[in-house]
Amino acid sequence: MEDTMQNEHKAQALLAQMARGLLAHAQRNTKAQLGERASYVGMSDLGRAMQCMRAAVADKSTSGSGVSPEEVAEWFGDGDDQRVQSVLGRQLILQRGHWLETGISKALSANGSQFIAQLEIETTLQQGESSVPLRAHLDFTLVRGGAQPAVRILELKSTGHxxxxxxxxYEMQIYGQLGLLASCWNQPCFNLRAEDGHVLFSGLTFPELAARLFRARLPESPEQVDIEGWVLCLSLSEARPFGPYLPDEAMHSLALRLAGDLWDNHRKYANGLIRLGDLEYAKGFHPLCDWCDHAATCPKFSSRQVDSPEGDAALRQLEELKANRKSLEQEIRAMEERICRQYARRDAAGGWLSTGDYRFKVSNMPGRTTLNRGRLQAELTSVVGGEICERILTRSTDMGNPYERLFVGRHPQTATKTQQENNHVASGA
Known part of the structure; x- marks a missing residue:
């Protein structure tokens, strides 16, 4: 019995060491590559602000969750294993993207591609009497010179599924990157740092940077270059690209306006002129809330305490049922993929295969057609103006009948990150 307890203590010590190490590495890496993020508006901030201005301003004004490696050590000493594992789970998810980024870098190098990792674009937006510092950090920028010059921005996103x-x-982020690349092309706005944060190049135009790194000759104007942006979503076993995205003046203007609003709110909050509660926040059932470091104080989650053990038990049972359904869906998907692979190997040319009691075949089906409202709005605004665009969209929008929907979630102050992967449950009532 004593040996079992000692081994369990050693196991928890190992997890605490991993959590502390990942936290320390993340903090050092962020400071070296991205600098002090409260001092500028980044392109990922734009996507955050578009979904929840309150969370974006809070991120700018605080250092994320604020957890330090020393706090993890204290929790371990106090036997608070749940909090340690919560931090570890969060860090594993966050670091997964960096690990995959290293793998993609090796793949590009093996292909002989000319690319820049973590290219920084630094500029200032003049908005009235105020200046908004902007920076974009591009995961990968692929460069081709010569008679048919081309530049590809590749933004990586790590997802569970x-x-x-x-x-x-993510679309707002890639449009922001494309807009800054095109608008700053021939300006001294491009910087490059080593992994430890040491500045390799600073204050160059993009053609100058390409010439120094690859001896590539690029035109002085971005209009003469084939520029595209791609977002590559990666899970641990699959990948899916989205694109191409092209430089778009309407989306660039929208990104700059959003950057100005975020910076203005950030400065007002820092100077005590507004409170976080005064800012717009994501309404309804929003996946962003599952991972938000500021959910515990969000007005959305302010609620009255109800003394109901029976209700708590019912909600816990519902959560478990939903988790079981998710597990079954994953098993079903894995089995379907396995059968599809077996079908492909048998070269059945689209015909049926028989197993005895069953027959099966795999057919290619057309993809779903969806309307991207944001892109349509941007296109209409650039052609007919914002006011006419809003009238057209209003007249073309149908409202469905009201219905009831149940929202269930563990309280932000008590939920762990590992639990949060399954915590928000929505079901028709």
Whole structure:
């Protein structure tokens, strides 16, 4: 019995060491590559602000969750294993993207591609009498010179499961990157740092940077270059690209306006002119809330305490049922993929295969057609103006009948990150 307890203590010590190490590495890496993020507006901030201005301002004004490696050590000493594992789970998810980024870098190098990792674009937006510092950090920028010059921005996103459509926040980020690349092309706005944060190049135009790194000759104007942006979503076993996205003046203007609003709110909050509660926040059932470091104080989650053990038990049972359904869906998907692979190997040319009691075949089906409202709005605004665009969209929008929907979630102050992967449950009532 004593040996079992000692081994369990050693196991928890190992997890605490991993959590502390990942936290320390993340903090050092962020400071070296991204600098002090409260001092500028980044392109990922734009996607955040588009979904929840309150969370974006809170991120700018605080250092994320604020957890330090020393706090993890204290929790371990106090026997608070749940909090330690919560931090570890969060860090594993966050670091997974960096690990996959290293793998993609090796793949590009093996292909002989000319690319820049973590290219920084630094500029200032003049908005009235105020200046908004902007920075974009591009995961990978592929460069081709010569008679047919081309530049490809590749933004990586690590996800537990591949999405069928791209998150609008990611689209805003890639449009912001494309807009800054095109608008700053021939200006001294491009910097490059080593992994430890040491500046390799600073204050160059993009053609100058390409010439120094690859001896590539690029035109002085971005209009003469084939520029595209791609978002590559990666899980641990699959990948799905979204694109191409092209430089778009309307989306660039929208990104700059959003950056100005975020910076203005950030400065007002920092100077005590507004409170976080005064800012707009994501309404309804929003997946962003599952991972938000500021959910515990969000007005959305302010609620009255109800003394109901029976209700708590019912909600816990519902959560378990939903988790079991998710597990079954994953098993079903894995089995379907396995059978599809077996079908492909038998070269059945689209015909039926018989197993005895069953027959099966695999057919190619057309993809779903969806309307991207944000893109349509941007296109209409650039052609007919914002006011006419709003009238057209209003007249073309149908409202469905009201219905009831149940929202269930563990309280932000008590939920762990590992539990949060299954915590928000929505079901028709």
């Amino acid at each position: 591949l999405p069928k459509t791209l998150n609008p926040a």
